[in-house]
Amino acid sequence: MSEIDRLLHGVLAADETPVAGRRLYTVLRARGITAIPEYTGGNFWVLTIPFGSGTIWASDLYSHIAKPFTEHPGWIANFYHRDDETREFPITVYELSDLAFAADTDACADAIAEWIAASPYPSTAARMPLNLSTQRNADSATRALARLEELELIPLHPYPGSDVHWDLTCGRTGCSWSGRLFYSHLRASRGHDRRHVGCTGTPSTCNPRLTDAELLQRLTTLFPNTAFTITTDQRGRAITWTDDPAERHLTALIGSSQGTLHRLSPSPDAQIP
């Protein structure tokens, strides 16, 4: 985790004053919006939210997000079209207020959510954007974002609803995939157990439900006379067990939901789809 990510949503030391951007990041996230820190030079960072034909930039009045919240001069947020590379033509999303820090942060996040809801949907789908300023939709979006994190997928625009195409890119090192998926197809409850078809990235770093040690412990309790080993390679986690006779020796891939096993051997041709 980079230092800016740690400051925004990682673990702080007990005596560390949170930076102002940490609260804005968290409040946006609770409205279903993932903000991305962008380095702008010096020790300056802003929060960006790619949306449609451009990007929303949020920062304090002096283009900071990483100052202690106690020194916060007030949030501003602007939308810039993609072709406005020097950001000369800001479209106001949230204006400087005289609210105190916490209220200012809530109001800024609300303004961003409402602005997104009122804007033309960025994809080609003929559909209104999801209104993320309502609690119910924001809760759904927050759950969807948590699931994307688990699958190591990065959203390219705010949550559009569960059955609307969502533009995503792969977050795994070594994979440059981007494409559109339906969130409804990615739910763990649907038995979805892989990140996207044809991923060329590093083995998954997502947190499995059980660690290797926990899984082994459970298996050896259930089957005390069988030797199990768990390995990780580019296909993901695999479990191998040996039992007599030798023809019954088997290797299978463990799906990330752990509700699925794909048999890899002794039929090496039977690869995962």
Ligand SMILES: [Zn+2]
């Ligand atoms: Zn990938």
